[in-house]
Amino acid sequence: MGDDPTRTDVWTLPNLLSGLRLAGVPLFLWLVLGPEADIWALAVLVVSGITDYLDGWLARRWDQVSVLGQILDPVADRLYILAVVIGLALRDVIPWWVAILLPLRDLLMWGLVPLLRTRGYSALPVHFLGKAATFNLLYAFPLLLLGDGDGVVATLASVFGWAFAGWGIGLYWWAGLLYAWQVRRLLATTEPRRRQVADG
Structure with missing residues (x-):
């Protein structure tokens, strides 16, 4: 079976969670800049934080560390930080x-x-x-x-x-x-x- 059979897998739960986090980036920006629904925007950030922890924990726990996951996780972090700072700056929060x-x-x-x-x-x-x-x-x-x-x-x-x-x-x-x-x-x-x- 090899030393790392899941390394090239795509359809794993950790990767799906990372994909969910990425989908939340434009949603957060729309909530903050459009209707200014701050409570819902906060909820998106909370879900992002939970999935950020879960995808790494599950990948290690279930031996589902993959090349795609190692790319998606830091990309999602960077995009969230970029989206949040732009959104909050446009709202004059920061x-x-x-x-x-x-x-x-x-x-x-x-x-x-x-x-x-x-x-x-x-x-x-x-x-x-x-x-x-x-x-x-x-x-x-x-x-x-x-x-x-x-x-x-x-x-x-x-x-x-x-x-x-x-x-x-x-x-x-x-x-x-x-x-x-x-x-x-x-x-x-x-x-x-x-x-x-x-x-x-």
Whole structure:
């Protein structure tokens, strides 16, 4: 049967959950920017957070870790962060510098991919800091949306939301700079792929 029989599977429950998360991205934007149905938008974010945990847990629990799942999960995380910051910035819930700072870090990461490919890599392992940053950001944005109102609950949500956002943004960039340093070391210590092929 091989060491990893499910690695190329597509129709697994974890992958379906990741697909459900992706489908929620345009739904969230419509709810926030169209009818401004913030409660329903919050519900979409909560479901996204639950499925984000479940797809990884189920993939490991049921031995259904797949190539597709390893792509879908981080893509869904990035798209949610992008959609949320754009939506909240357009609603004036967060300042535009926050909405620009987070995608700017992702642009840095994408810019490193061609360099990695010269050494035969498409990506490096996800660092714990990156996971911690995503965790903080995915908690921050629902709280900031909930904090866009009046009353004690809104005030508390805003305070805690900005606390999570501060840590999340800091860790997000820290993880990105660490990733860039790892790429730099890889470039310095590994021969280019074409030279390796020629030598072989």
